[in-house]
Amino acid sequence: MIRSIGAMILLGWETLRALPHAWRQRDKVLSAFFDIGNASLLMSCILSLFIGGVLALQSGPVLVDRGLPFVIGQLVGLSMCKELAPVMMSILIAGRVGSAMTAEIGSMQVYQEIDALKTMKIDPVRYLVLPRMIAISAALPMLVMFAILVGWLGGGFVSVMNHDIGISYQSYMSNLRIAVGWPDLLHGVSKSMVFGVVIGLVSCYQGMQTSGGPRAIGASVTQSVVKSIVFILILDYFITRFFVYFE
Amino acid sequence: MTSSDHISVDLKVRGLTKSYDGNLVLKGIDFAAEPHTIFVIMGPSGSGKSVLLRHLIGLETPDTGQVLVNNASIHDPATREQLELAIVFQSGGLLNSLSVGENVGLYLKETKGMPDADIDPIVNDSLEKVGLNINFDKHKMPSALSGGMKKRVAIARALAINPQMIFYDEPTSELDPLSAVTIGKEIQHLNQEYGTTSIVVTHDRDLAFGIGHKIAFMKNGVLTEPRTPDEIRQHADEETNRFLNAGRIQDYQSNLN
Numbered sequence: 001m002i003r004s005i006g007a008m009i010l011l012g013w014e015t016l017r018a019l020p021h022a023w024r025q026r027d028k029v030l031s032a033f034f035d036i037g038n039a040s041l042l043m044s045c046i047l048s049l050f051i052g053g054v055l056a057l058q059s060g061p062v063l064v065d066r067g068l069p070f071v072i073g074q075l076v077g078l079s080m081c082k083e084l085a086p087v088m089m090s091i092l093i094a095g096r097v098g099s100a101m102t103a104e105i106g107s108m109q110v111y112q113e114i115d116a117l118k119t120m121k122i123d124p125v126r127y128l129v130l131p132r133m134i135a136i137s138a139a140l141p142m143l144v145m146f147a148i149l150v151g152w153l154g155g156g157f158v159s160v161m162n163h164d165i166g167i168s169y170q171s172y173m174s175n176l177r178i179a180v181g182w183p184d185l186l187h188g189v190s191k192s193m194v195f196g197v198v199i200g201l202v203s204c205y206q207g208m209q210t211s212g213g214p215r216a217i218g219a220s221v222t223q224s225v226v227k228s229i230v231f232i233l234i235l236d237y238f239i240t241r242f243f244v245y246f247e
Numbered sequence: 248m249t250s251s252d253h254i255s256v257d258l259k260v261r262g263l264t265k266s267y268d269g270n271l272v273l274k275g276i277d278f279a280a281e282p283h284t285i286f287v288i289m290g291p292s293g294s295g296k297s298v299l300l301r302h303l304i305g306l307e308t309p310d311t312g313q314v315l316v317n318n319a320s321i322h323d324p325a326t327r328e329q330l331e332l333a334i335v336f337q338s339g340g341l342l343n344s345l346s347v348g349e350n351v352g353l354y355l356k357e358t359k360g361m362p363d364a365d366i367d368p369i370v371n372d373s374l375e376k377v378g379l380n381i382n383f384d385k386h387k388m389p390s391a392l393s394g395g396m397k398k399r400v401a402i403a404r405a406l407a408i409n410p411q412m413i414f415y416d417e418p419t420s421e422l423d424p425l426s427a428v429t430i431g432k433e434i435q436h437l438n439q440e441y442g443t444t445s446i447v448v449t450h451d452r453d454l455a456f457g458i459g460h461k462i463a464f465m466k467n468g469v470l471t472e473p474r475t476p477d478e479i480r481q482h483a484d485e486e487t488n489r490f491l492n493a494g495r496i497q498d499y500q501s502n503l504n
Contacts, residue, residue: 108342112336120408
């Protein structure tokens, strides 16, 4: 595990060094970016809509009972923004996009495509890893911002429609607007940027490490998703600590 | 591409050893391949041929020993940068996400940074040399190609590099006899026309004796002294003879009896 982390950091460093070549790889960056959006936009919409809704459904009646209905907007707003949207979207992307990245690179490794690149003096990090890293690091924060907005709408919808809560949409939104500020949005987006880099690194590293036959690709994909989720959750704690310290 | 475009190179291997998990796979390999020749490495499956090939092209680092191309180590990045080497992988090694034309022009685009307008004629020329249709086959995806066509595209990709040395890993495996002969003739033709040094790893006896100038046998990680096909026919030891003559109709008939 420690060796894997070291190798991933090394891969991250090599990717950073390849960054000046990013413009030449723009077509592949754009292609990967649209692939990520295409694969996950609908899923993230459904997921965040229901997360926001469940959050309001679980907390709403309790808060109303205690005479605090105006806190629902604040609770849903901050929870989606700081924690649920970045973490849940990152887990979704690790499973949906990261696994596909690992499978693609792993299959290229098994079928000697990466060896072919090396013999043509084409650096696999520059050609394969860099475009995917840039695409996922840019796409995930955008997806998270989208998920935050949809999650707020889901929470608002349930708060208005559920008879046990029954607050007005204006009341929900005005409370949310007061409670959630730009620093809170920055908190969530910063997390998602870090998670994007982590998913990209883990997925590409696991793909490059694949050796053997087609069964090895399946094993690499599983490892990639599990490691990504573990790293996301561990880093989530430390990034939260960092932001809490400055708040 | 003409033979005057580049200088063909020689290959020397000195005391190459490699072990994986304590298992010695290459046991001190020594040989030399002269420029403009076709050097064939033959041997049964699992004898270490492909591992040796990966060392020759610089994809693996040996435990001890050296691979020298024109007396410079293949593992030295500066040497590697100067050399134009190409390999035709057993599976073709074509990038499945790119079309045939894009695969053939990949080196020129990514390594040489050439514009598309300059790449196109070279790609067409390379495809034509291996008998592929530039209007029809060029735009196909590798998944739509037969095994023989994949090998041809891989050879066309190697040609586009204008290499000083080409390595072939089992170029006729998984091919029917007619396609195997076509690929063999292609290798021979490229060697004769452009003088490119060729290293062929195979267990195809007909291919080896049909095109090889020198042939060496790989047995359990040891390479025998390279000889011409005629010398091998005249002076083969018992084990080599068994390998060369196995699989004839009589073998199957004697088993039935």
